[in-house]
Amino acid sequence: MTIEIQVALIGAAATVLAAIIATGGAALIFAHRGVVIRLARQVEAYHAQEGRLVEALISAAGQEPTEALVKQRRGAYRKDASDAARPSMTALEARKIRRRYFSVD
DSSP, rough: OHHHHHHHHHHHHHHHHHHHHHHHEEEEEEEETTHHHHHHHHHHHHHHHHHHHHHHHHHHTTTOHHHHHHHHHHHHHHHHHGGGSSSSSSSSHHHHHHHHHHHOO
């Protein structure tokens, strides 16, 4: 077996190995697609509920709940919450993940 044949066989084996790895990664993405979409929607729903709660707290304090005031108070209320209860992903980040990887709205 000449060097050229050995190089060709090694190149073909590397290509097959890369294809197997890529197929495995794609299979994992498709297997967990539903879970990721459901999680992203739950994060968005959490942030929407949090916004409604902040609006209710502002209204209970006798102020008009504007968007800027809600954003300001949301940050203040999050600082008051414990570290364990603080979300690590925003609704916008969750929506971007869904759109980027799954093109689902």
